[in-house]
Amino acid sequence: RPNDLIWNYWVNNYLLGKEPPAFDILYWNNDNTRLPAALHGDLLDFFKHNPLTHPGGLEVCGTPIDLQKxxxxxxxxxxxxxxxxxxxxxxxxxxxxxxxxxxxxxxxxxxxxxxxxxxxxxxxxxxxxxxxxxxxxxxxxxxxxxxxxxxxxxxxxxxxSGAQRETLMALGNQKYPPQEAAPGTYVRVR
Incomplete structure (x- = not known):
């Protein structure tokens, strides 16, 4: 779908200099993962070769992974x-x-x-x-x-699922108290 996904942005943003309109469904695009370069490279290799497609193709802490299991x-x-x-x-x-x-x-x-x-x-x-x-x-x-x-x-x-139970209306407990009010610093700090 190049007209929807590429050219409309290229023309409006690059050629005409317009700011893209707000689009609530794509708000998640603002969530930067900040991956280290080595991890990013490992992920690309993982996607290219996908060792999970065959039993034992990936080993984690000495344990071969078999998704069929x-x-x-x-x-x-x-x-x-x-x-x-x-x-x-x-x-x-x-x-x-x-x-x-x-x-x-x-x-x-x-x-x-x-x-x-x-x-x-x-x-x-x-x-x-x-x-x-x-x-x-x-x-x-x-x-x-x-x-x-x-x-x-x-x-x-x-x-x-198990049996339904009453929803807890208070956040946290004595061992794990709530840290701050919603939505939290993750959302407020950029």
Whole structure:
């Protein structure tokens, strides 16, 4: 989507010198991670070679990692038009895990596919219980459902949660008292 994601910013910001308009969904862009250069390089190597795709490809503190041995249930969500995390890559990542796996493909793009609450008239998603090794084959078998995937996730997480209990209205406790009022220095200090 070059017109939406590249050229409109290049023309308006660079050529015309306009400030980009405020966009609440992209507020997270202001969160700088301040990674050291060596860690950034390690992350790039990790993404390029992805040792997690084969058992024992990564060792942590002498323990080889095999994601198939992670036998907890998983619920993965991807966005149909995600330009940062393509949905078929998320699907293949879901296949790396052991346990009961569930994959849902939400309509829309990167952030909007996740921020897709019930009541959104444009919301829908696709899902198939049959997980195949080919994302396109999965998509072909998948059925479309109207509405937000949030209600499906809520049912899924509630089935795996303990009994509900009363919400604590006070923050912290005697051992861990609250440090400061919300939103905290992380948000206020730039």
């Amino acid at each position: 992670v036998n907890v249930d998983s619920f993965s969500v991807a966005g149909m038009n995600d330009h940062i995390t393509p949905w078929d890559a998320v699907y293949r990542s879901t296949l790396l895990l052991g346990g009961d796996r569930r994959f849902v493909l939400s309509n829309s793009g990167h952030v909007q596919s996740i921020l897709n609450p019930p009541g959104n008239p444009k919301a829908h998603y696709v899902e198939s219980a049959k997980m195949t090794s080919d994302p396109r084959a999965w998509y072909y078998d998948a059925k479309q459902a109207e509405g937000s995937w949030w209600t499906e996730w809520l049912g899924w997480i509630q089935a795996r």
